[in-house]
Amino acid sequence: MTYSRHNSRNRKIFPLVIVIAIVLIAGGIWAATTLFGEGSSDRESSSSPSAESTATVEGSQSPGNDPQSPNPATPAEENGIDRPTASELGKTYDVVISNGRVINPETKLDQEGLNVAVQGGQIVLVTDQQLKGKRVIDATGLVVAPGFIDNLSYDPNPIGVWNKIADGVTSNIAMHGGTASPEKWYPYYERNMPPVHFGASFFYTQARNQFKLSRYDTAKPAQTQTLVDQAEKALNNGALGISFSLEYVPGVNDKEILPLMKLANEYNVPVYFHARYSDMEEPGTNIDAINELLGYARASGAAVHIDHINSTGGTFSMTQSLKMVSDAIAEGLDITSCIYPYDYWGTYLNSARFDEGWQERFRITYKDLQIAGTTERLTAESFRKYQQQGKLAVAYAIPKQDVIDSLKAPYVMIGSDAILEPGFNNHPRASGTFARTVGLYVREQQVISLSDAIAKMSLMPAQRLEKQAPALQKKGRIAKGMDADIVVFDYDKISDKSTVEKPEIVSAGIEYVLVNGQVALDEEGIHKDIRVGQPIKSEFLRVKAGGSSLTWEDSEVPLLEYRNANYVDLEALKAHGYAVNWDKVTRQATATSGANGGKVDVPKPQQGELMLERGYKLAWEDGSSTKLLSVGNRNYVPLSALKSHGWNLTKEGSNYKLSAA
Template sequence: MKNPIWPIILIFFISISCGRQDTFDILILNGTIYDGLDNPPFQADLGIRDGKLVSIGELDGQKSRKTINAEGLTVAPGFIDMHTHLEPIMELPLAESLVRQGVTLALGGPDGGGPWPFSDYLDSLDQMDIGPNLAYLVGHNTIRREIMGNEDREPTASELETLKNYVAQAMDAGAFGISTGLKYLPGTFAKLDEIIALSQVAAASGGIYTSHLREEGLGLIEAVQEAIQISQDADIPVVLTHHKAIGVKMWGQSARTLALVDSARSAGLDIMMDQYPYAASHTGISVLIPSWALEGDKFEERVNDPVLKDSIKSGIIFNILNDRGGNDLRRIQFSRVSWKEELEGKTLADWLEMEEMESTIENGAELVIQAQLNGGTGTIYHAMDEKDVENIMKHPMTMIGSDGRLSRPGEGHPHPRAYGTFPRVLGYYTREKGVLDLQTALYKMTGLSAKRLGIQDRGSIEEGNFADIVIFDAENIIDKATFTDPHQYPEGIPYVIINGQMAVEDNRFLNQGYGQVLRKNQP
């Protein structure tokens, strides 16, 4: 005799299954949607299920486990940070300083400083709950240092082959390209042929080349020309990363660099830029010191030689007057000083006053030497012109990248870009100053960046894409972090969704990690 209960049970489970398919995990209703593809905004609802954006249209009344009424708010793809210092990710895996800005994907390993061993590092991240999605570049400085230390010489034929093999290994492991830091050791010692040879390896796997140029002050024009030549000879897309014109003597020169970009693109080369929306940069105090003086880790020995010290000091004075020093000791501000924390937030002029030394460029150079001997500092350089910032921002091939280091309130005195980059573009430069319109600004931080990375299922609001979504108040979004008080989260971003999960809800960071490690050319 047949059991009459089985058809009932079967119908029950089928109804549950169908009900699940008809139920969304998240519904976003009544929002103004910018799709990240540089199209005009439109009104629609979004349905999210199983980490994906599965429906766009009229969805009011549909079943959902969570519903967001986005009336009066802007709905956009999650922001893509094209230049992020993710080095503290193991200690700060949820990356709150990024996610609260609306960043759902961050590109790490810039300035030649990518992780190594590359595959092992990404495998370690895979085991962690991370906040945003993460992608990485292989760093030229990192692998050169692994093989050659900080030596000022060309690689041997064998060493060059090893360098190329390292790039190939990283690309096979999912790197999105190669980064260089030609202003820093040991990249500054690399000749053009070396960079081209390594870039060709990255290009063979569809990678990009991003570069902290060899110079961003005096020598900027030649440095841009070098990057363009690398694009041509290596047949590789190039990003002039954190593009700027630094130092009083170079103010206004963005007109020339942008003309070079336009000319190269007209000739068929794929040149783009990224930029942070501030007129101050951040790097180590060592950038003021001639690179030859730091070669081979013999800086202390050289400054103990009176003749060499005189040359080193002259080089520092030159850089303070003509480059990142901005010809003013008050433009050099300390962000992180492990050996003298009371300097954090203070300037080089303040330090001279604390030491009861006369405020001269020469004395400032002496303290720069002392700082390097003590282990260096993180340093903010107020040496850029606002007109150049706006000029670069308006260029159609400029994307947005914070160049920020993952930060936690109370630790050090970081550049405010670590907390405020993307809200600053949308609030200050778009709404208040009108440098960009909202559609263009959002395209620069979403679809344009995804296209540069070759990512087709993120960076835009399209059915089937991963549900990386930011919901913000276009009338009130603003950065709050300042150079005097940097540890402040932005306002006006009540919701951030990463891979279909709530990361920020009702302005509250939920302390959950839903990000994924992305690998190029891999599922």
């Protein structure tokens, strides 16, 4: 509401002015009470006269989307709390989550009493001021967090996805496994409309099966080249990375792996590895397994993710394995890992993991194996029978301390390595991974903080894959402009309920789940008619023919256009008084003014070259930094960054000109 003041030219009507002033003061008091909600709760506001026609009873579904969105110029505090305009406060949003403890791991926001407005599938406000909604969810005493991202899952089958929703998962990404044919995989799941977002890796093991190779055979060079070509096609069709399962296919060697690693580096996608060994028995130990993966990262430059290090690559050697990874990260390698928060693993009895010597390797006996979905512990006789049938068994073989130590590592995130299968066949991690992380390891054992746990379950998985998957750049955060994938849970009650005997039991304490702004779970249960999951794909942009140029003082250099912005080669700065120095560990260049200029060769990028966001940054003297764009082995800085650092930028037709300010 806006007020204006009018001064009377006729001083004789002074009494009238007094009356007007009184009216204005009263109006101001009314506006403050209405806009800021003094003395009223958010749930009460939804039933006030001003909201009566649009608010719905708690538990009902949103009646639709309003195309309006708040003013993008809304100021925000540094920690991510918005300061809405009066216009924004007057709007009625699709969903308002009121009075919750909001955690945004990207900005380190962790504050109670905040309200989150959702409109048209996006978060449009995070504020401590009262908001109106068609549906108002009272989150008093509850935690409001980004929807969990399970990037160590499998295909979003029509049974397991509902247990994911009940565990707070809003994105199910098949990076342990995946598909050899994303051009078929993605359309299939788009037609079947799962309730969670979905994506997949190029699954090397599956693709390799076309050659009828046994798990112990090594591919021939021509076969490897065919697989490289197929992997490249898969990446261009949306695959989010490349995945290997070395322990299950021990015949795969470095001559097969390195060409795929180099391809991954070229395309700026990570490679996910189930490592080769899971024990400390010679020959072939966890230390050998970690060394192998770090060696591939060094040789190729590609990013590496180590699947479930608590059960593969770190079991019985966790302290040493974690140190090896930490040292590699300090060296400048791009390495991450994950765990599932259980001290027992599970797999099929006919897999290579149960080759001869498994009892010595895993330090267990037959009685430490249990058939999933039953109470049956195995004997030598039943083991042989079920091995022939390929039954899935749980192995009680992970030291509890290994889970704790790995969870504390800053580069380790959470991934389930499971999704419930037909017949309720699987490890309980298929249903309880995320609730168990919070309930057992945060609330009960206090191994890590709640904020850190939220980061490991949302932001970190998004960041691992988002460089070439723009959809993930808007997930894993609670902030204006982010996707409205949200979980609301009761910190005092959240816990896993699934067991080895009954892996299908859903988690407790997850109160609400929003996917793409729609309520998929609430006090009435899971809404199986809400199936709004969207594909999460890699996207690659290439240099186009032609292009603009930049006249910078006395030189002319080519420009790149990328996502509606123009970029200039970083080397061009050297001709204009900047020294540019690289730090390979931080993946950051530093620009320092005052250097002698000179002629610098800036080649024109070739048509068809990939334009990639590798995460490189340029640091300026004022402490700010700018994200760089990479093409081949060259890096480009946006013209907007030069404009904000003292250069005048003007447009001349389709070209640009920079001159000293």
